[in-house]
Structure formats: structure tokens, C-alpha cells
């Protein structure tokens with residue numbers, strides 16, 4: 630296991646333990662989240678080494694990579710995903726020029742496929758070999774492994790997207806610098822991440838499914854996103870909700886907490902989370918999309 634000695638955002642040395650969570654989906658091992666004394670960023674510590682993390686993704690239930698269709702939860706997830714793919718495409722086209730797009734952590738390529746069909750010149754990065762191969766095979770996409778990022782020319786993309794990916798990325802600061810290098814001057818970065826300050830996160834505590842340890846290395850609040858990107862000369866231009874995530878995450882959290890899914894309770898929690906977030910001015914949806922641009926050109 631790799632132990633951070635310094636905060637991944639502000640580099641300070643003092644941390645406090647916050648919670649221990651079980652990896653319900655794959656290993657059933659327990660992992661720890663700590664909080665930086667200085668900037669209050671929460672992150673998983675220690676984390677598996679990079680060459681060990683692959684085994685924590687090896688599960689049929691890990692939907693983002695396996696694309697299965699088992700059970701109500703997953704079939705609902707698939708249906709919702711088809712709608713959200715179209716919403717994401719609309720968003721990218723609305724907020725950026727979107728002639729060229731890079732999707733980092735593109736999984737099996739569904740989003741890139743939708744973009745490619747609409748005439749965008751697309752590229753993808755995906756660390757999982759299986760997912761990468763199915764993206765290439767199923768949709769005839771240009772998808773490469775992470776290492777390829779360093780070979781891409783400066784200012785290549787109008788839009789770079791990371792849908793629920795930033796929380797998985799090792800070497801966070803280096804990755805953000807790479808994104809800055811690859812983005813055109815007027816380019817836009819779209820980052821979707823879970824929000825640990827949402828109502829559903831607070832309600833489910835250690836059982837909140839979007840902690841997803843040890844796959845999620847960082848547990849962002851909207852303030853953390855603003856803070857880390859400001860340090861890399863980005864500014865948050867817009868924050869948008871992902872309203873289905875509160876329901877999906879609540880269903881999984883119910884399963885972890887009670888052993889089976891209490892659908893009605895999960896539905897009410899999802900509904901309440903969205904309602905409270907809508908009333909609050911401080912962006913507190915279960916998951917949110919941040920649209921960022923470079924301030925230093």
C-alpha cells in the first residue's frame with residue numbers, strides 16, 4: 630500500500646482520520662479516509678499501489694467497466710445512461726466548440742460513440758485493457774492507454790471530458806497539468822465527480838456508495854474542485870447537477886447498509902437530496918458536473 634505523507638492538494642503534512650469504509654463491491658477489505666488539517670480535503674490513505682489497483686476493478690458488478698445487464702439496478706442504470714449520454718453530448722456542444730474532443734477514462738466508449746456519430750473528431754484514453762478493446766472493437770474508436778497522453782500535441786482539443794474519472798486518477802496534479810497542456814486556449818474541461826457534502830452522502834455516512842474505496846482516491850466537495858483547479862490556473866465557469874446519481878447512489882448505499890435494497894427508502898432519499906440541493910445555493914447535488922476553462926493562456 631502507498632501512504633501519502635502530504636496532502637494531494639495543498640501539500641501539508643497533518644491529517645486526521647475521518648472514516649473507515651468497506652469495499653462492498655470487490656475485495657470486502659476496509660480502507661481509510663483522512664482529512665487534511667490545513668485545506669480539509671478528504672482522500673483515501675493509504676491506497677493500493679498503481680500496479681495493484683487493477684484487481685479492485687475485477688467484478689461483474691463494477692458497471693462502468695463491464696457493461697452488464699444484471700438485475701433491476703443495472704438495467705435502470707443502463708436506461709438512464711442512454712439518456713445521460715445524450716444530455717452530456719448536448720452540454721459539450723453548448724459550452725464548447727466541440728470539433729475535437731478527448732474523453733479521459735472513456736471505459737467501453739459509449740459516450741465517444743455518441744459524439745463521433747454527431748460529427749465530433751474524438752479520441753479516448755482508457756487504462757483498462759478489456760474496456761479499451763471493446764471500445765475499439767464495438768465502435769471503431771481511437772482509444773489509447775494512459776501512457777499515450779504524453780505523446781499528444783499541445784492544444785489539441787476543444788473539449789476534454791472526465792465523467793466520474795478524476796476521483797480515480799493517480800498523480801492528480803500531473804494529470805491536471807497534462808489536461809491544461811492538451812486543451813486549446815478557449816477549450817473547456819468537463820469534470821463530473823461525486824459530492825461528499827450532498828445530503829445522501831451525509832445520510833449514509835460510511836455506507837455512502839460513492840466513497841467506493843479503494844477505487845475512489847479523492848472525495849471532493851465543490852470547494853475542493855474550485856481550490857485544486859485554481860492552483861492549476863483553471864476557473865469553474867458553471868456547475869450543473871447530475872440528478873439521477875442521487876437515486877442510483879442511494880440504492881447502492883441501501884444495499885450496503887441493509888443487505889438488500891429498500892427501493893422506496895432509496896427513492897425518497899434521492900428525491901430529498903435533489904430537492905435540498907435545488908433549494909441550496911451552494912451546489913450540493915449527489916454528483917455534479919463542473920465546466921472549467923483556463924485562466925492562464
Ligand SMILES: [Zn+2]
Nearest residue numbers: 636639665668
Ligand atoms: Zn490540504
